[in-house]
Amino acid sequence: MLRVVAVVAESGVTPFEFGIAAEAFGLDRSDDGVPNFDFRVVTPEPGPVLTSLGLPLVIDRPLVDADDADVLVVLPTPSSTWGSGPDAVVDLIRRTVDRGAWVVAVCSGAFRLAQAGVLDGQRATTHWRYSDVLAEMYPAIDVDRDALYVQQGRIITSAGTAAGIDACLHLLRQTIGAEHTNTIARRMVVPPQRDGGQAQFVRRPVPLSLSLSLAPVAEWAVENLHDDLTVEVLATRAHMSPRTFARRFRADYGVSPAAWIARRRVDLAQRLLEQTDDDIEAVAQSAGFGSATVLRQNFSRVLGTSPTAYRQRFSGVSV
16 A cells, blocks of 8 residues: 655646646545555755746655655656766666655656666656657657557556556556545546556547547447447447448557457456455446456456455454
């Protein structure tokens, strides 16, 4: 479980991305049953720290106060510092990774992780405008130019702005559970989960008209995840051919219908494991996976754990 969350704020930090970290980890939501974190903001040189807009943040905690953090959030820095950031920040990132804590880079914060060498030989992402620069500066990194966020072990890199919210919620789902994370997302008025593999932008973000929107079909699918939701079934409900539906769905949602359905089923299985004492086979049936084996495969692929381990961590139910 998370206890301490530390955010690194260097000179030139962007206010919005700083606000993402503060909103995700820094607010008291105990009235909704969500655990509080020891939220710390640290900087290489304590005192006034200018943001990218020239507004100062007064930060009195040094970097050493992040040495026991369970999560280290690395925020964007000016492009002039990419590859030449403070040695003390780079050392902190290395120490954090070495001791097995989480590290989350928001947007161009990935450049600081790259400078620390912790992304070498791994897949990572950043804002699509900077992905070619990251790949050129650090050829040892497998740069994913399309993903909203990428997790490699306990390192998460994210694309620009709102994708940082997605990355933080993705981490929270793994550390405090689906129900608490959904509560945080509801308070933030954002979707509780966007797949990391979803494209950073979609070709048609706003449907041409409400009648053409696939949202009603998607909402129906979420309410019927236990059913056999093939592309043919969804296409029939949308009054389209399967080929047209699949193409339209990917254009609107950035992923295939099958991938989107599988992720929603994992979401449902998480909630059932947290809130019920149904056995794993029953959870698999209710979530639409058909068998415990398929549920385990999807849990391992998406969350890197097993349904049993997830339940033991996030529920008092014994299995």
